[in-house]
Amino acid sequence: GGVDNEATLTAYITIALLEIPLPMTHSVVRNALFCLETAANQKENHVYTKALLAYAFALAGNREKRKALLDSLEKEAVRKDGSVHWQRPGKEPEADLPFHRYRAPSAEVEMTAYVLLAHLTSQPAPAQEELAFASLIAKWISSQQNPNGGFSSTQ
Secondary structure, three states: OOOOOHHHHHHHHHHHHHHOOOOOOOHHHHHHHHHHHHHHOOOOOOHHHHHHHHHHHHHHOOHHHHHHHHHHHHHHOEEEOOEEEOOOOOOOOOOOOOOOOOOOOHHHHHHHHHHHHHHHOOOOOOOHHHHHHHHHHHHHHHHOOOOOOOOOOOO
16 A cells, blocks of 8 residues: 555454444454554544544544544545545645646555545434535546546556
């Protein structure tokens, strides 16, 4: 993925456990979520880590943490051509070539997809406003597809 740290790895594993679904009462899930809550309180989390954490908390049903992370991510969103996505900090701006459609690196497609999943995974169901924002994210993700319908990598 986009970041190599303990919080990101813990989030990947927690997401997998919650998607099984392993019950929230399982000690491994409880401990993992405790670690993620500690990580979520860090001020300097990478946008990729925030995306993973938001999805993990959405799966766990922690609406407060999910909302806080999504609010933070929304401030870092790139809005362009009626769509929304996220990119890595310090990245070169994309070249605006007349007959060339820019394709983002796979890590950016992946983290944007995690943000979309976090928006759509909520109990109760997402509000109309959240669905409207999610559609802008989905628009960007679909624009990243190659002519065969896939993406730049299997991520």
